[in-house]
Amino acid sequence: MSTEDFSLMDGQSLGCLDHVLREINKYKTQHEALLAEQKILRDGIDNNNNFAKQFQKRSEGRKTSIEDEKKKRTMIIQKEKKCRAVQNENTKLQVEILKVKEELHSLDQRNTSLKKQTEISTAVPERRVVFRGNTKEGAHAVSFDVNPRIVYPMEGGTALITFEEEDVAQKILNLKDHLVQLGDCTITVQAKPIQFLVPSYVEMETQVCSRRILVSNLPKEEPEDRVLDKLYIHFSRKKNGGGEVEDRDMLHDSGTVVITFVDDNIAKCLSDKQDHEVDFGKKKYKVKVTPFLNGEISQMKICNSVCMRTVLLTGIPDIMDKDNLQDNMEIHFQKMANGGGEVEGIMYNPPGHTTLALFDEDSPKDS
Structure with missing residues (x-):
């Protein structure tokens, strides 16, 4: 464009140009402001990203730390459980040790007592003994037999009769009621077994x-x-x-x-x-x-023992003197017709009287 062209422009055109320049500068300023804001936002985003990375890193570190703490706590709890188990086992062992010590002390006392007894030179007076050829099966220890002597209180109106044979006594017991002739009258007596509680x-x-x-x-x-x-x-x-x-x-x-x-x-x-x-x-x-x-x-153990050859007779009235009544009873029970047999011994206790009968061991008869 030549100067001639510019010279043709009037004042109004020059005003429009200034307006355009001002607008350009305005938008240029706004553009620069936008760029500055954009830079600020970009810097903010970068900072936020850095913060996010740092937070994630710290979060991962914290998570690892928490897991390590959990593992440590778990190990501590397991150790505590093991310690408690060991303590409980130790307590049980101490209790068992105390029991064993008490048992050992008791055994020591028992041993001392037994030792003292063995040093007593048998601790019993000398009594003559002799072996007569008899043996016994199943005897594994030294023992002493104690012969029973039982005192039996007889009620009034009863009699004890012992037969030589057990079978005769059993027949009398099986018959139960017996009619016994006593002079001019007849009485009925009951036969009952004799039983004792004896130590076995x-x-x-x-x-x-x-x-x-x-x-x-x-x-x-x-x-x-x-x-x-x-x-x-x-x-x-x-x-x-x-x-x-x-x-x-x-x-x-x-x-x-x-x-x-x-x-x-x-x-x-x-x-x-x-x-x-x-x-x-x-x-x-x-x-x-x-x-x-x-x-x-x-x-001590108790067992029930039955006299195999002795019978108790009850229900005997006082109708004659003691000796005559006892003789008549013996005569009656000696007869086989009455179910009886040979009488070894008899004792009658009248009504209103008390008598103590002595029972000894029934030794086997010589064959």
């Missing part, structure tokens, strides 16, 4: 008495009172190892004497010596002193 198994705990001794091997030719007096005098003297005597008792079933002292320290010294020579005046006799054992039943 007995265990005893024995202890050495500290104040008693058992004296055996006593002179049989001396009277009982003289034996008791001489033993009392001998064991009362300190020069014989004795002391003040509280009591003395004769045990007739074993032929021994129990002497009781006032003090505790005398019995052991006398039993340790065992053999003692006692002056009976005309002659001196050697007696044996052994410890006296106090027995206490620790276990």
Whole structure:
């Protein structure tokens, strides 16, 4: 364009151009402002992205830390459980150890007691025994048989009759009611079995008495009172190892004497010596002193025992004197026609009277 062309422009055209330039500058300014805002927004987005990455990184680290904490807690809990289990097991073991110690202590006491008893030189007076050729199956330990002696209270109006044969007694029991002729009259008596509760198994705990001794091997030719007096005098003297005597008792079933002292320290010294020579005046006799054992039943089993050869007769009235009635009863039950047989023994107790019948062991008859 030449200057001539510009020269043709009037003032109005120049005003429009200025307006356009101002508009251009305005929009240029707005554009620059938009660019600046865009930069700010871009920087904000970058910062937010950085923050998001940092947050994610921290979140992952925290998650890992939480999982590690969980693992540690789980391990701690398992260790605590194991510790508690170990503690419980330890407590149980301690309780068992205490029980074992108590049992060992009890066994030691028992062993000491048994050892003391074995050192007593059998702790019983000497009694003569002999083997007669009899044997017994299944015996695995040393034992002593105790013969029963049962005291049976008889009611009035009853009789006990023992037959020589068990079969006869069973026949009498099976018949139950029996008509017995007594002179001019006849009575009816009832036959009943005799039953006892007897011990079938007995265990005893024995202890050495500290104040008693058992004296055996006593002179049989001396009277009982003289034996008791001489033993009392001998064991009362300190020069014989004795002391003040509280009591003395004769045990007739074993032929021994129990002497009781006032003090505790005398019995052991006398039993340790065992053999003692006692002056009976005309002659001196050697007696044996052994410890006296106090027995206490620790276990006992009871069983029902039936007398196989003895029958109880009841319902007997008092219609004649005792001896005549007893003879008539014996005659009646000896007759086979009445179901009876040979009578070994009979005892009648009249009404209104009390009598104690003694039952001994029924030993087998010699073949």
